[in-house]
Amino acid sequence: MAMKKMEGQGDHDLNCLTIDELEKHAYNMMDKQTRDYYNEGADSGSTLRENIEAFGKYRIRPRVLRDVSNVDTSKDIFGHKNSIPMGVAPTAMQRLAHSDGELGTARACKKAKVAMGLSSFATTTLEDVAEANGDNPHVLQLYLFESREHSHKLIQRAKKAGYKAVFLTVDTPFLGRRNLEIRNQFKLPPHFKIANFAEDEEPAMGDEQTSNSPNQARQRKPKEASKAGYHDGEKRVLPTGPITFHSHASNPTLCWEKDIEWLKQECCPEMEVWVKGIATGEDAILAVHHGVSGIVVSNHGGRQLNGALATLDALPEVVEAVQGKIPVHVDGGIRHGTDIFKALALGADFCWVGRPALWGLAYKGQAGVELMLRLLSDEFKLCMGLAGVTRVQDISKEYLVKVSISMRDRKV
Ligand SMILES: Cc1cc2nc3c(=O)[nH]c(=O)nc-3n(C[C@H](O)[C@H](O)[C@H](O)COP(=O)(O)O)c2cc1C
Numbered sequence: 001m002a003m004k005k006m007e008g009q010g011d012h013d014l015n016c017l018t019i020d021e022l023e024k025h026a027y028n029m030m031d032k033q034t035r036d037y038y039n040e041g042a043d044s045g046s047t048l049r050e051n052i053e054a055f056g057k058y059r060i061r062p063r064v065l066r067d068v069s070n071v072d073t074s075k076d077i078f079g080h081k082n083s084i085p086m087g088v089a090p091t092a093m094q095r096l097a098h099s100d101g102e103l104g105t106a107r108a109c110k111k112a113k114v115a116m117g118l119s120s121f122a123t124t125t126l127e128d129v130a131e132a133n134g135d136n137p138h139v140l141q142l143y144l145f146e147s148r149e150h151s152h153k154l155i156q157r158a159k160k161a162g163y164k165a166v167f168l169t170v171d172t173p174f175l176g177r178r179n180l181e182i183r184n185q186f187k188l189p190p191h192f193k194i195a196n197f198a199e200d201e202e203p204a205m206g207d208e209q210t211s212n213s214p215n216q217a218r219q220r221k222p223k224e225a226s227k228a229g230y231h232d233g234e235k236r237v238l239p240t241g242p243i244t245f246h247s248h249a250s251n252p253t254l255c256w257e258k259d260i261e262w263l264k265q266e267c268c269p270e271m272e273v274w275v276k277g278i279a280t281g282e283d284a285i286l287a288v289h290h291g292v293s294g295i296v297v298s299n300h301g302g303r304q305l306n307g308a309l310a311t312l313d314a315l316p317e318v319v320e321a322v323q324g325k326i327p328v329h330v331d332g333g334i335r336h337g338t339d340i341f342k343a344l345a346l347g348a349d350f351c352w353v354g355r356p357a358l359w360g361l362a363y364k365g366q367a368g369v370e371l372m373l374r375l376l377s378d379e380f381k382l383c384m385g386l387a388g389v390t391r392v393q394d395i396s397k398e399y400l401v402k403v404s405i406s407m408r409d410r411k412v
């Protein structure tokens with residue numbers, strides 16, 4: 001007699017059964033510039049590696065002889081039932097991976113009932129993404145620009161388009177040092193656009209004559225800008241001069257007192273304000289004090305401060321500091337359903353995955369993102385069932401044990 005399989009366990013892409021295999025396929029599908037931009041971490045990349053390896057420090061303590069015939073993996077987020085406690089993190093410039101780009105991600109997320117984060121450096125307009133994502137919850141990642149007017153416009157558009165929250169990225173006062181990006185003189189090819197900047201504020205990464213890297217990019221020419229697909233009928237101002245990529249992504253003046261208050265006034269009540277990039281208990285306490293609606297424990301996938309703690313290692317102190325007052329989410333290094341289980345057992349309410357979605361896009365566009373979500377979802381469900389847990393809210397630290405260094409292996 002055949003052993004019972006969990007629902008969803010029959011529907012395989014035999015060429016791609018794990019996220020690690022997806023990464024390998026994607027590697028061969030992307031040109032070097034894109035692959036290096038997506039995959040690298042800052043400096044030596046040790047924080048990127050440690051984000052992944054941190055999951056290998058824990059083993060699961062499975063409980064048995066419980067009825068696990070009905071495992072419910074769902075988790076509510078922004079008043080919606082998400083199919084699993086995981087969403088797709090905001091990552092910039094997804095059309096570099098595949099022409100489906102952010103629309104492919106949005107459609108895959110909608111189909112899988114998985115929340116989506118959109119980068120403010122997307123290659124698709126936030127309105128088009130919202131439309132493709134439908135009533136599935138989507139959030140807009142925000143870099144708060146030094147020009148408040150630019151941020152104000154973006155926030156108003158996001159509100160109008162039905163975004164549930166803004167995730168203010170707070171780990172980027174300066175851009176981390178990404179050596180491959182510098183060596184490759186990374187450029188956004190001219191046929192792609194950073195779609196969410198109005199024409200007077202848009203960085204034209206990849207302006208052929210002028211930019212050697214994103215850090216030196218200039219504004220787009222009006223002719224190119226007009227192809228960006230704006231459809232809200234708003235008047236756009238033509239470019240007036242060069243502006244840098246940095247001036248948009250990073251803002252070293254940001255601080256709790258003036259900026260969080262301003263952002264809340266701009267966004268609330270229609271959209272919640274979250275902070276993405278918290279890595280310590282001290283900052284988590286400040287986040288609660290300043291009235292944000294939630295925290296994402298993140299080190300930007302190891303792309304900012306190399307040498308920072310792996311996010312799974314930072315998570316417990318943040319959870320302890322917050323004391324359940326606001327939700328705590330985490331991203332970084334999630335490559336298997338058991339990783340989601342471990343993050344939740346350490347106190348996270350929800351996880352986000354970054355690179356795996358980019359690899360899915362590179363592999364097969366929207367279908368590749370669907371595959372990535374199916375793999376993680378099936379693995380997570382199986383993990384819950386085999387660990388003897390039927391409801392997400394029951395995943396707790398009782399199910400984990402930290403192992404000695406000699407027992408650690410990422411491939412568990
Ligand atoms: C290519 C790439 C682009 C990213 N772009 C952004 C971005 O525009 N804004 C942001 O807040 N985070 C950005 N991130 C960070 C992700 O939101 C997320 O924190 C990180 O990817 C999680 O780690 P993981 O890739 O190991 O899952 C980016 C990450 C990558 C890999």
Ligand SMILES: CC(C)CC(=O)C(=O)O
Pocket residue numbers: 092121175249300303
């Ligand atoms: C446009 C970039 C600043 C996007 C980003 O956050 C990243 O590459 O990590």
